[in-house]
Structure formats: C-alpha cells, structure tokens
Amino acid sequence: MTSRWDVERFGIGPMATPRQADVLLVTGYVSLKTLKRIIRTYEQMPEPKWVLAFGSCTVNGGIYWDSYNTITNLAEYIPVDITVSGCMPRPEAVMDALQTLMKMIQSGEAGAYKKYKENYEYYKANQDRVLKKTVPILGQTPKNDLEGKNEDAKE
Amino acid sequence: MMAVLRVFLFSLFAIFIGLLFMGIGRKVIARIQLRYGPPFYQAFLDVGKLFSRKSITHNFVMDLGMVMSLGGLLATMLFVPIAGHVAVKTSTNLIVIMYLMAIGYLGMAMAVAASGNPNATIGVSRALTMMLGYEVPFFTVMLGLIIVNGTSSLELISQSQAGSILNWNMIRFPLSFIAAEIALQAMMGEKPFDAMIAPAEIASGPMVELSGKYLGLAFLTHAVSIFVETAIIVNLFMGGASNIFTFVLKQFEIYLITVFIEAVFPRFKIEQAVKFLWTVPMGIAVLQLILILLK
Amino acid sequence: MIELLLVPLITTLSIAFFIKYKRVTWTLFLASNGFILYKLYSIYGMWSLSYSFNTGYEILGAKFNLGVSNNPIGWYFAFFSALITLIISIFSIGFNKNSKSNVSVIWMLIIFSNLGIFFAKDWVTFFMMWELMGWTSFFAITNGKDKALDGAKYYLSLSLFGAALLLIAISLLGAYTGTFEILPSAFGLLQIINSSTKLGIVILLLFLTTFIIKSAIFPFYMWPQKVYAEGPEDYITFMSSVMIKYGIYPMAIFIVPVVGSVNLPRILNTGNVLQYVIGYLGAISAVLGTLLAIFQTDMKKLFAYSSVSNMGYILLGFSSMTIVGFEGSLFHVVNHMILKAAIFLTLAAVVFRTGESEMHKLGGLVYRMPLTFMTFLLGIIAAAGIPPLNGFGSKWMIIQALMSKKMVVFAIAMIFASTGAFMYLFRALASIFLGQLPDRYKEVKEVPLTMAVPMFIMMVIMLLVGVVPGVVMKPLTTALKAVGYNVDIASWTVLEGSLKNATIDLKIVFYMFVAGVIISGLMYFFGNKSETVPQEDNYTAGEYPEEWGVDADRFNYSYSFYQPFKEMFDPLLESISIDDLFASVGRNFEYLSTTIQGLFKRGEGAVLLFSIGVLLLILGGLII
Amino acid sequence: MTKIFILSSLSLVFVGLYGVLTRKNIVKILIALNIIETGINMLLVAFGYVEGGITPILQSDLSIANLDKMVDPVPQALVLTSIVIGLGTTAFALSLAMRYKDTHNSISIRATDEEGVNV
C-alpha cells in the first residue's frame, strides 16, 4: 500500500499506536479473540475517530459466515463509517474509500464515533454476549464453563 | 519589549523552517523510493490536525514534560546565532547550548515515562544511551574547534570563517566535519540511529502514549531540534551566512545529507549504535584533535 | 569564635541527658544548628578572629596549643554546610518520630568536629577533629542496627587507615619544617619538594591519600555505596552532602596551592606531574562513578556513586590550576551540597513513606507524593547540570578551565560523565516516581509538614543559586581575595570563563527558558482539551495485562534498565575490581588472626619461644 | 681452676634447659627445672671463688690476718635464698601438677585446656 501504490501522497500513513491514529482499518475476518482487541484499540483512539471496514468478511462474514468463532457483522459491535466490498479489495479501492471518507469528513456526515457514545449500551450488550467465551483460562479449565459453550453453539 | 517580539518571531521562524524541512525531507525520501510522496506542506497539515484533535493524558507530569521539552529546545534555539544575529544580546556559548538541549530530551523523557507504558520507558532508555553515544564525539569535535579558535562562543567561531569558502572549517578540518555529520545523524534520531523510535519493535518508542496536542508538541520539538542542530553545524563548519536566506539554504544542505543517509540505511541495534559512535566518529574526531594540538 | 565550638558540645551533653524524649532532643538539635548558622553569619569578614587552648603538652620543643582561626575558605565551607545542616535538621524532626535509636547525640558531635576541621589553625587540631569525625560517623552509620555493621566496618577501617597516613604526614612535615601551622607548613612543604623532591612528594601523596579516602575518589570509591544504603536516611543526607566535602576542603587550602606553585617537570607545558595525577584521579572517579551509578538497582547506592562522580568533577577543576577552575570547583562544592541534600531528602521521604529503597519495587509515586516528586525533579535537573538550576554554573566553569588549559582528556571525561549523569538520574526519576503505581502504595500519603517545608526551601535555594549564582560566588570570591588570590568579586548573575568573551549571564538563560516554556505553553493551550485516563489504560496492542496476571510491578520497565549498555561494560568492570582487593586484604588478616589465636590457645610452647627470644637477643647483642 | 667450676655449672644449666624443652611429662620438666637451678647456684658460688681461698669464717685470730685469701661469702648468701625460692616454686608446681592430673587426666604438658576436649 505505501511504497508501490504511494498512499502517502494523500497524507495517509501507518501509525504504530491507536493514540496517534485517526482511522481504524479493520481487515480480514474478525474472530472473537480479535474482536476483543479491536474494541480495546477502538476505545483507546482519541476523538474524532473513524472506522473503515475492509472486505466482505467484516461486512457479512464473507466466506466464514457460518463459522462458530467469527462474527458476521462488525457494525453491531463498533460503529463503522465506511466499508470496502470485495474479497480482498484492490488497493485502488481502498485508496478511493479513504478519499471518499476524507470528503465525508469535510462535509461533516462521517460521525459514527458519536453514535458509539450515544447508544453505548447497545454496543456493549452485543460485545458482552459474544466476548463471554474469550476470557483466557489460565491453567485449570472449569468443567461447568465447557457445557455453557456448547449450548451457545446449539442456539 | 523588542526582545519579547524578537523571541516570538525567532521561535515562529524556527518552527516554520523546521516543519518545512520535515515536509521536504519526506518528499525527498519518497522520490528516492520512486514515489511521489506527500505535498511539502504535509507537516503543517499534520500539526494542524493534531492540535485540533482531543487527546488523553495520564497525569500532570505529561503536560509539564511536553511543555518543558518544547520550551527547552526553543530556549536552545534562542542561543544559536542565526545568520549573524541572536534573539537576545548575550554570549552564544557552545557549552550552554549543549546543556540546554538536554532540557528538551529530559522533558520529553519525563512526560513519556509518566505515561506508565513500558514501551515508552524502553524507548527513553535507548534514547539516553544513544545520547551518551553521540554526545562524546560531538563534544570532541567542538573541543577541537574551541581550542583552535581559543573561544567557546559560537558567534566568534562563525565569524572566524568569514571570507572565501577556503577558510570554512569544513574545508580546514574535513575530519571533524565528517565526525560531526555522523554525530548529527544520531542527534536527530535519523534512520541508522533511530533505535529509540523503532516503530516495529517498541511501537514508536516514546511517542506511544502521545496523542493529539502532545504528539503535536513532539512534532514541533523535533522540528525545532532539526533547525537548531543544523544551525549549529552551519555556524561551526560553514561560516554562518550573512543573510537569512543563504543561512537557511546551508541548513537545508546539511539536512539533505542526513535525509539521504536516512533513506538508505537500516537501523542499528542500540549497543551496536553506541559502539559504532564511540569508534568511528570518535576516532576521526580524536585524530583531528591530535592534529590540532600538534599544530 | 569559641562559642561557635562550645555550643555544639553543650548541646551534645544536653541531648545525651534527654536522650529518652525524642522531641526534645531533635528540637535542641535544630536550635543549636540555627545558632551555629547565625554565629557563622555574624563572623563573616572578621578573618583575624582566633582562639587557642593551651594543652600544655610539649612537642617539638614548644607547648602545643589547639588553635582555631576563622580562615576565609574555611568560613565558606562551614557557612554553607551549616545552612544545609539546618535544613536537614528541620527535616529530621518529622523523620525520627518513630525511630527507635536516636542519632542526634553522635550527629551533634560530628557537627562539632565539622566546625573544628574547617576552622583548624594547625594540623594537629585538624587531625584531632578529623579522627573524632572518623569514629563518630561509624557510630552514626550503624546507629544500633546490626545489618549496617559490615558497611560501617569497611568505612571505619578506611578512615582509620587514612588518619594513620595523615598522622605520619603531619609528623614528617612537623619534624622537617618545625611547625604545625597549616599556612607556614605549606611553604615549608614547597621548600622540601624543591630541595629533596622524593621526600616532599611522599609527604604530599600521604596527605592526598587521606583526603581522597574521605572524599571517595578513585581508588577508595567503594565505601559510599556500602555506607549510604545502611545508615539512617536523614543522617545519610548530611553525610552525603556535607561530610564528603571534608576531603575537598584541605585539598583546596593545602594541596592545590602547593601543587600549583611547585616546579616539577611539566607535561605538554600545561601542568606539572602532580596536576595530572590529581586530574586523572578526578577523571577516573568521574567516569567510573557514572558508569557504576548507571548499573545500580538500589536508589541510595545509585546516588552514592553520583557523589563519587561529582567529587571527580571537583578534582578535575582543581587539576586545571586556573583561577576559574579553582572557583568552579569550590562553587561545585556548594552546588553539589545543595542538590545532593535535596535529592537525599526526597529519598528519605520515599523511604519514610514506603520503607522500600529498591528502585524496581517502587514506581508511580508521583500520583501520591507530588511535592516530593517536584523536589526530586529539580534535584535531578540540578544534578544533571541543566542551566536554569544551580548545577550548571560550576560545571560550566570547570569545563571552561579545562578547555582553556587544553587538557583535552579531562574535558572529554567530564562531558562523558555529565552526559552519563542524565542516564542514571533519569533512571532514578522514572523508576521511583513515574510508571505504574503498585497497589501496596495506593494509600501512601504525602510527607508531613515538617518534612515538606525543608524540601520546599531546597527547591527555592536551587532555583535561586541557579539564576543568581552571585549568592554563592560573591562570598566565595571575597574569601579567595582575602586569602590572597588575585580574583575580582563576581557579579550577581554573570559568570566569567577563561576563554575569549566566555561570559554567560544566567539571568538571561533563565529568561530564555521561561520564554520558551511560555511559547510552548501557548501552543499547549492552543490545542484541544485532553481528558485524564487511569494508569491501566495503556496501549498494549489491545491486550488486557491484568488478565494475564501482569500487575503494576511487572508492568513497570525498571529492573535492568540499561541492560544493553551494561553488557558493553561488563567485561571491563569484572576485570578491575578494587573491592575484591580490599576484601582479600580483610580475609588475609582474619585468617592470620585465627592462626595466632591457635598459637596462644595451646600455650605449652612458652618455654621454647622464650629460649628462641633469648637466642634472638644474643644474636642482636653479640653478633650484629 | 675456677674455669672448670664455671664450665661444669654451665653444662648443668644446658642439660636442665634441654630437659625442660623436650620433656612432655610435667614432673620431668620440674626436675629439669631444678637441675637448671642447681647449675645456676653452682655458677654463683663459682663466681665467688678465690684461688686457693679458705672458708670465710671469722673464728680465730689466724683468719683475720689473711683476710684477702678468704673466699667471697656474698654469692653464697645469695645462693641460700635462691635455694629456698627454688624449693618453694617446685613444691607449689608439684601441687599444681597433682591437680593438673585430676582436671586434664593426663600429665603431659601438651594436654589442651579446653573444657570437654580431652586429647
């Protein structure tokens, strides 16, 4: 993205920490474990922040739509401003998406981060429902927790 | 009153030139990598954006530290003679400049360590080790020039090189110029010696917790440090120009050299960097020193 | 003049009497320090004041009498150490509220010997006060705690060894010059060196070794870190800031004038052999002190080595043998006194509240003890020699002197040491105050008022001396002029260097710094508002450290802070270790001691040894 | 003539000294000590000897005449007291040796004096 397609000429560049970033690019399928990290990273980004969902996996789960440990729609968990469709979309598509995002920001309509703040409970409920399963079990594996898991799968 | 105005003017000028150099620098690197690169005013845009964003802080030390770091570097800048005249009529002593620069780094280090993020503290420990690394050869170079000119005031040293290009220190003492160049590379934290920023290893090192205006202040500090360091090298080795324009041009030449080196070199490990700094530039500087002492 | 020495004695006795009531003893201690400071202030300028006590003991044909005279440089040292001691004694009222053993009795005796050393008229009085200070500080360091014994024993054997050398030197000097007075004996030593150089050099080196031991210079740099880690913190503040100067004072009044004016073979026509000896001792202890300080984990040991490197700077200043260098060193004596007292007061406050002195066990105390943090921060900036504060002036003058005399190696060593200082000073700041606050210190409170006031005073002094060095330089230059050096009285804020137009006006440096801070402050307020975030909320690549059992202690990066740097120097530090040398000497003595005990335990060889003795006598008498 | 007396008493002294140094048994040491003592006493008397002298007793007018040929009586007086001292010391030492036997249950001088350690 950066050297061959020179996205830097639009002033766009990769930043090492969410603190310094404006746009969160979520690429590839989102498993439950990564969702937990995404939420934390999203919350660590200062205002105003935007999310670009990349590829069909984040929009509707893509080819992993029926897998037990991925989520199908990222928008339920964190507000997404703009999505790029295509199973691994072309770099030009991403650059175009970013430029349209810039225009949307200029015009003021891209404000998803405000939504996250207003109905935070809705997002929180969705997140908790999913994230119950990802608590790391250090050492022992409690028996009752395992039964809980397969009811979920059945549901 | 005049002094306050001059101080304010000099600071703005320094920040402007610094950001300009950064922008052009990124453009030059892009060109080297066969791509267009951001517009030259990109640095101004970034700083503007950063100052408009919200930001997070851990405790009052972060705010105090960042303000102190930019303040320190601006104070250093006020002591460097720019094209012959200084902000406030005082002696531009090299030792004072060297110690004042330390405020900048100490302030930044304090703010960053206050965030409690281990990446930041690792970055700072590398930065300070690197500082010890480049400070020694740089001072040896300065020592040589001070002994030759018999004065430690930067103004007198730059005036001693007036006249044709032949009696520039760069020509009279080529070895110390090379050593100073390498040390400058490390001083600015450019590519071969940027183990402290190292985005891949420690998530941009000290800047990991800086967001919004703190990152903006860090950008400005870096800009002013570029301006100050290049100004020192110009005064020391290229005779300090008579008018501002040639002075800035000379500064840009120096900055270009560092950008060229930065574009092509991979990163040193921190102890490799210090070992390198203490052998190669230090060796050259000591050689030059011996030549000076023998003369 | 006499009441200056009598008051500490009387207070010692009265404190010993009231030893049970802690509050009474410490207020008495404070009162007497206050009186001493006032008295010193009142005798400023009266250089002819003196008092002598006739002991009636005949030596070298004359009745010896203990003499105390108000010499200018002695006054300079005594006044500033009295000032610092007063501030520390305010601090130690609060500090000793719940400590079992009371160190004020011994401490008062040390202050008596301190005044005696600075005002001694002749070498024997100097030696008596020196030796008194030696053994009293042993008791002060141990202060009733057994774990402090081996550090204190190491210190005691060194200081007694030093005193033995001093006694030999004084007797040799007395025997050859016929007088014990300090000034005439300096001229006497000059004649001896010029006439029979070997003997003169031996005497001078004997004097030098004693003073080097007491000021922890290169060969004897190991004892501060053993002693500072063990002693009671408020006394250690006094010891590390004031007592380490006892070696410097006699160097200033005796060694430097003699070495400066003796005609010995000169090297590179910059200085004679002895100057280079002093210089290299200073340079090595500066560099070694900094390196070892970087690798310490205990905060008190770290600052012990920082004192060693600061003493190195002072020696470097002496070795340049220029007026600027000499002034710079004496100015650094007071600067170091102030900043070291500030730093150790904060350390004492930290130990008082947390009881912990290992740096990797501390962290994040800025949240709970902001005032202590501010004093520590100013102390760090001053110790690093950064302009607005007081450390810079003296370092600047010393470097100027070294550069003007083209002593290149010493200048580079000085810069290496002072840049290295940033490393360990910042490490201390980061590990103790910044970073994550462990849960056990969550309810640590700020220090009580009696301890906060001295810290605040120290902050003010550091800033004052930093911006207006005249406060210290004026009395210093008047003292030097009174002694006889041709020096012009320093102005309030301008410091003169020795190179061409090398004068800096610290006032302007301060204004520039303030201007810079104002401009960046404007920039700061120009930006959007920021909201504070709890300390756990850090970028850790999305992870939740608490879930993986990483508590605040393990999350802080402060255990092996400069690990890569340490690996570079490990082979060097392993090879030269003076400490093993002294330890092996100690072991040999103890091994010998057990064999002798064995010999005397059996005891049946008595008659055999008796006859051997007789044979020896016969051998001596009849044959040789 | 007096040479022989001095040499013989000196040899006695050296025999006694050899005995004290080498013997382990305390009683033998004391005996050797007495040998030295007698040797020294003989030496003292030998010092007072005058060639062809007569006993220094003033009992008849005859002896007052040749006073100078009389042997010097003073060392003999000294020897008297030193014999008494020698007796006293040996008696006391022997009583100590008896108690030494009970406490160290060995008569050799090498026995250690530490409690409980009996070599």
Place this chain on the structure above:
Amino acid sequence: MNSIVFLVVIPLIAAFLSLFLGNLNKITMYIVTLFNLIFSISVFMSGKIPFNVAIGGWKAPFGINFVVTDITIYFLLLVNIAALMSITMVKDIKEYQFYSFYFVLLAATNGMVLTGDMFNFYLFTELSTFAIAGLVAYKRDRLSTGAALKFLILSSTASLFSLSSIGLIYKTLGTLNFADIALKLTKLNQASYNLILILFLASMLVELKIFPFNLWVVKSYEGSITSVNMFTHGMLGTAGIYGAIRILLIVFPNMYNTNISKVLVILSVFTVLIGEIGALKEKNLVKVLAFSSMAQMGIFMFGIALGSFESIKGSLYIVVSNYLAKLVMFIVTKQYSRAVDSKNYIDMKGLGRKYPILAISFTIAALSLMGMPFFAGFWGKFSIVISALSLDRLSTLGIAIILIASVIEGVYYLRISHTFFVEKDVNSVNISRVYSIIPFALALLILVVGIYPNSIEQMLFNVIDEIKNAPNKYINIILSLK
C-alpha cells in the same frame, strides 16, 4: 622516714595471719590495702621525696636500701590504686589462700617498686610471679590449672636467667646496688655488658609481655577471675613497667649504642602486630583484652627502645592510658559477662542501651587505647610517631606497621562497642548501678587527660628529667649516704 618499709612488711604479716582470720580476711584485705594507699599518698604529700632508707643500717653499696624518688612514688601510687580498685571486684571468696596470695602479691609489688638493690628486685619479682600463679589457679578448673602451671614453669625459667645475670654482675662489678652498678657499668667491656643485659632482659620481657616471651598472657587472663586479671594488669604489669624504666633506662643507659635496642624495636613491633591481629577474630572479651594489653605493652616497649626522650614520654602516656583503660574494661567486662553469664561479646548485644554508662566508659577506654584524639592515648601515640619518624629507617617502618595495627585495633574495639548499642530489648538483665561509678570516674579521668594533658604533663616531666640526668639525680641520692 624508714617507716617506708611498712609498705612491704605489713602485707607480709597479713599474709601469715590470713590463715587464722577465716571470714575476717576480707576486711583485713581492705584495711591493709587502704593502709598502703594512704601511707604512700602521705609520703607523696610529705614532699620529702627523694629519700633513701638503708635496711638494717647497712650503708648503701653494701646493704639493701629502699629508694623513693619521683618515679617510685608515682608507680607506688599506681600500684596501690590498682590494688584498691581490683579488690572491690572480689566477691564472696572464702578460701584463705586467695587472701594470702593477694597479700604476698601486694608486698612483692610494693617491694619491687621501692627496692634499690638488684637481688632484692629479683626476689620480689619471683615472689609476685609466684603469687600471681597461685591466684590464677584459684578457679581450680581445667583451664586455670593449666594456665597457672604453664605460667609458673615459664616465669621460673625466666627468673633463673635473671639470677645468672645477677651473678655475672656481682662477679664483674662486685656490687648489686642499682646506683653502684650504673656507675661501674660504664667501665665494663662490651661483651660482658651485653651478656648481662641480655640475660636480665630475658626475664624482664616475660613480665612486659613482649612477643616471644608472652605466650602465657592470653591463657592466664582467660583462666582467671576478673579481680586476678586486674591484679596481673594493675599491679604486676605496672611494677614490670617500673622495672623496665628503672633498670633499662637508668641502670643500663648505654643500651642504645648496642644493637639490642634494634632487636627490641623489632620485637615490640612484632608484639603489636601479633596482639592486634590476634584480637581481630576473638569472640571472648577477656581474651580480646589480653591481646590488646599485649599490643599496648608492645607500643610502650617500642617507645622505650627508640631511646629519644620524646618517645619515652609518649610511652609513659601510653602506660597511663593503658592502665586506666584496662581497669575500666575489666570492670565493664565483669559486669556484662556476669549479667549475660557468657564472656562472648556477641551475647552482650543491647546491654549498652539498658546500662549506657558502662558501655560509654568502655567505649571511651577503647578509644583511648586506639589513640583517638581527645583521649589520653593520643598524646602517647603522637609523640612516639614524631620521634620514630625523625630517627632511622627501621623505626619509621616500625611506626608505620604499628599505625596499621592500631587501625585493626580500632575496627575490633568499635565493633564490640557497637554490639553493646545494638537495638535489642534486654530487660531480663539487672546490674546494680553502683558498679558504674568507678569505670565512669576512670573514663572521665581519661577524657580529662586527653583534653588537658597538662594535668599529668608535670609528673611525666619529673620522670623524664630524672631519667635524663640519671647520674646526679638518682645515684648520688643513694651514694650520698657514704
């Protein structure tokens, strides 16, 4: 003034009577010692010093005479004061032997100091070592019997040597009177002079605890009870020092141009070294004091052997400081070891906190022994150092070693006084306060001499002046009776 003889006669009579007195012994002991002390003080006050008493009317060179000059009266006072202080330490002793031995010791030591005749001096030395051996054996256990026996064997061989030297003196000079010997010795040829000196020196050095001769010191100190230790140190030691001054300095003055003084210097340096290093690892407090007294005597002998009047004055200061300090230390050791009933100083942790006066006086005594300024020992060490450095290379090396050794002494003494002040609550222990009066008084005395040496400077000046012009001062007092 021939009542001076009572000083020797009365204790001897008391020695015989003690068999029958049973439990009256303790009181008679106090009476006799007090008599001796008061008598010698009255002689000291009477100002008729110096005078000479011919025993049995026989004139000087022939009969035995008691001589009282400045040196004698000072040492007499020292001996009797030490006696008085040591008997206060005697607790519930019923056996009469102890008292008779004590009386003999008292008589013998007073005799040694008073006598002016060589054989008489030998006699009293023999008596005192005999009495000390008896007192050491008082405890009747394994340690004390072994110590007493070995001490007896060593001291009797030594006295035999001095007997032979007396014989030699009589053969060559024909007289046994100190003054007469001093006069005639100058005319003697070198070889026999050396022989006499060596034989006499051998027996003297045993008492003066100099290295090859002092193997008995540690054992006898360890084996005996505290009061006997104080007897050995206070009375026998002081009398031995008097003997050294009187005989080595006045009778054998030109010892200094023979090499014997060089050997003495080396031996005394060795003694100091052995004494200090020996004490370094020593746990038992009494043995530490034994080693330290050996070292102090080594320094004293070093001062004497150097020969210059400066160093002799120094060694006299050392004698005063050692005399006072050791008395204090023995008393403190006794109180503390009885309180914790173990002689090991580590078990005495924290006692200083409960009984500070005892610990402080112990520390003051230790500091004076180390030669710290403001204490009596410093002036001694200082003048010895000055005189040693201005002499030849050997003495400079010697004084350097001695100073290093006193560093070691400093370390182990202050370590002991540190253990006294360690924070440890010892409330199960009780020592009656009355015992802290004597040590504190002596410690104050040390402090006074340390701060204002002028107090005893005058006395030492008389001693030095008497040694300096020995011929007319001492000799014609005795021979004036001709």
